[in-house]
Amino acid sequence: MVRRRRRFNRVLSIAAAVVGAVMAGCASQSAQRATAPLPVLHREDMLWLERVSFGLDTATVAEYRRLGREQYLDRELRPLDAPLPPRIAAEIAALDVTHVDPLRELADVSAQYKVINTIADGPDKEAKRKALNDNGNKLAYEAVRRDLLRAVYSPAQLQEEMVWFWLNHFSVFQGKANLRWLVGDYEEHAIRPHVFGHFKDLVLATLEHPAMLQYLDNNQNAAGHINENYARELMELHTLGVGSGYSQQDVQNLARVLTGVGVNSGDAPHVKPDLQRLYRRDGAFEFNPARHDFGSKMLLGHTIDGKGFGEVEDAVKLIVAQPACARFISTQLALYFVADNPPAALVDRMSHTFMHTDGDLAAVLRTMFLSREFNASLGGKFKDPMRFVVSAVRFAYDGRPISNTRPMVNWLNGLGEGTYGHQTPDGYSLTEINWASSGQMSRRFDIARLIGAGNAGLFNAESGGASAATGFPQLSNRLYFEAVEPFLVSRTKDALNRANSQQEWNTFLLSSPDFGYE
Numbered sequence: 001m002v003r004r005r006r007r008f009n010r011v012l013s014i015a016a017a018v019v020g021a022v023m024a025g026c027a028s029q030s031a032q033r034a035t036a037p038l039p040v041l042h043r044e045d046m047l048w049l050e051r052v053s054f055g056l057d058t059a060t061v062a063e064y065r066r067l068g069r070e071q072y073l074d075r076e077l078r079p080l081d082a083p084l085p086p087r088i089a090a091e092i093a094a095l096d097v098t099h100v101d102p103l104r105e106l107a108d109v110s111a112q113y114k115v116i117n118t119i120a121d122g123p124d125k126e127a128k129r130k131a132l133n134d135n136g137n138k139l140a141y142e143a144v145r146r147d148l149l150r151a152v153y154s155p156a157q158l159q160e161e162m163v164w165f166w167l168n169h170f171s172v173f174q175g176k177a178n179l180r181w182l183v184g185d186y187e188e189h190a191i192r193p194h195v196f197g198h199f200k201d202l203v204l205a206t207l208e209h210p211a212m213l214q215y216l217d218n219n220q221n222a223a224g225h226i227n228e229n230y231a232r233e234l235m236e237l238h239t240l241g242v243g244s245g246y247s248q249q250d251v252q253n254l255a256r257v258l259t260g261v262g263v264n265s266g267d268a269p270h271v272k273p274d275l276q277r278l279y280r281r282d283g284a285f286e287f288n289p290a291r292h293d294f295g296s297k298m299l300l301g302h303t304i305d306g307k308g309f310g311e312v313e314d315a316v317k318l319i320v321a322q323p324a325c326a327r328f329i330s331t332q333l334a335l336y337f338v339a340d341n342p343p344a345a346l347v348d349r350m351s352h353t354f355m356h357t358d359g360d361l362a363a364v365l366r367t368m369f370l371s372r373e374f375n376a377s378l379g380g381k382f383k384d385p386m387r388f389v390v391s392a393v394r395f396a397y398d399g400r401p402i403s404n405t406r407p408m409v410n411w412l413n414g415l416g417e418g419t420y421g422h423q424t425p426d427g428y429s430l431t432e433i434n435w436a437s438s439g440q441m442s443r444r445f446d447i448a449r450l451i452g453a454g455n456a457g458l459f460n461a462e463s464g465g466a467s468a469a470t471g472f473p474q475l476s477n478r479l480y481f482e483a484v485e486p487f488l489v490s491r492t493k494d495a496l497n498r499a500n501s502q503q504e505w506n507t508f509l510l511s512s513p514d515f516g517y518e
Contacts, residue, residue: 038065043487045069047378050518051337052076052369053157055391057398058479060157073369077196077362079156087401088153097142097184102210103284105181106265109136136180143184144419145405151390153401158365162195163187164386165336167419170206170238171427172215174420179211183420186211199329199359200320203238204313210263210284216425219262221255222291231255233425239319241328246300253297257304257315260292278308287312326354332430333368338377340431346373381518382432385415388444391518392510393458396451396473402458411447415440445511452506475506488514 038045041061049064050056052073064072083089092098112132119125147167151160167187174180190209194202206212213219216230231254235246264286271279271290280287287309294306302318304311319325330350334342349371350364357363368374383391389411393402412418415435417428429435450456454472488496492512499505509515 038068041065041483044375044378046483046487047518048369048375050391051374051378051381052161054151054161054387055394056479056483057394059155059399061479061483063155070370073158073366076156076158077366079159082154082156082159084150084155085153085399085401088149091401092146092149095142095146097139097146100139100181100185101283102182102185103265105139106178106210106263106284109178109181110265133180136178140174140180140183140420141409143187144409146184147187147419148390148405148408151386152393153399159192159195162361162365163192164419165333166191166195166202168422168427169332170202170212171422171425172211172420173423173425175423177214179215179420182209182211182214185209196362196365197360199325199354199361200316202361203234203316203320206238207234207261207312207316208282208285213261213263213285218258221259221261223256223259223293226252226255226259226293228252228255231258235319237425237427239328240322240324241331244322244324244328250299253299253304254315256293256295256297257299257311260288260290261309261312262286262288262291264288280309320359323351323355326351326359329359330354330364330368333364335430337368337381338374339381340433343373346371379517382436383516383518384428384430384435385412385417385440386419387518388516389415389447392447392451392515395479395515396475396506396510397458398477398479404458404460404462406462407450407457411443414443444516445507448510449507452510453503472503472506474502475509476502480509484509484514488512 045064046056046061048069049060049072053060063075067075084092109132112128116125116128116132119128147160147163151164154160170191172179172183172186174183186206186209190205190212191202194205210219213230216233217227218230221227221230228251232251235244235251235254236242240246263284264281265284268279268281269288269290271288275289278287278289278292289308292306292308294308296306297304297311299315300318300322304314304318327347330347331342334347334350338346346368350367353360353364353367389408393408409418413421417435422428451458452472452475492509492514495508495512496505499508
């Protein structure tokens, strides 16, 4: 099966290159494409659109046809007015996680744990602890539900892809400490506002969020009691990458810079009068100068003088300005969107854009998505579980609102890529080898069969009630004949022709190499 998929991969890549050559065109034709609906959709168009979205649906294909590639991309990179469908927006607005105040939640959770710890061991203590943990689990599930609803239905598809990408890059695990109460706010306020902004602002936003500070233990980092955990991951996983030239001394000095950066859900601490002006508090985030090491530090060959939280901002600016950071972030983006071994020339150009725009992520993405290397890779990128599951639901139900995201959550967990579910801070793999085992492919076939043969539980009530919708999706529809069928390889068409029922036909299509690669 692996060899067969790779043969499909090679065929698709060759076809993409041929189509790319045919589509080169002249300048006048390009101008016409930008101002009038595309008269013909080509295989390259659909594969490009699949990469820049979580998968095809009628609305996305229509917008691409109307705008053309560059205008479509420019709109995706600036999603200023992309409202969700009213029903989906109402569902998200009704979720408790949408209205959570992390400061109040953490204070309340801390108070409840203190009360529980005073109760003698026994059924009453266990019942209260379970009720508290169930509340945290509910908020964490609602955060995942909100992410999935947005991924399936948002017209700003690239924004949702980038939210997923950066959540994985700046990964936190919901099972540690009190993170279950925080992950929804982390996505909403640390990640989402900065996905197309400047990278240093994204780094600082994650650095100042209680979820990250608790997850990587910086709330325990204080002068005289240094904890290097966050400093090491900030350099190795978030900004510079392994083997980029920083030293253990740099890690130690960055940890000193980060002393006093922590979490406080209670009253403000007593700070000496001469340090009070340096105290900072924003919700549950706190910089406590009484816990900070004000000594001079040497970081990446530069001296950082003791001045409080300003040291943190200076350190982040210094790290992000390194060529190694530009290359590391460009490589990670290209790994996710282009190829498991991204072309060096493309990474070079993306890094150049990063360095010359002060880490403008929208500009780096534009360089990548409009590159010849990106076009040449079309049809050769294996969908990770998130992209596979979301694209299957988007294609199968084509804008029809589902009422229950629990099946999707279960599928992602079963495939090993549950949101907020990666225990270690390195995030999920971005390459095919980790998602294409025989076990993985068997699970994907089961998911394709569940979607293709019925409603898969997606239209059941969230509370567990019976579904009001029955039957199975009709995938041989206008979207299929316009955007999929013309570009299927012959082996897939032969398999579809041998299907004994519409349900089997649906299953074959959703589990085919054509659907599994983009």
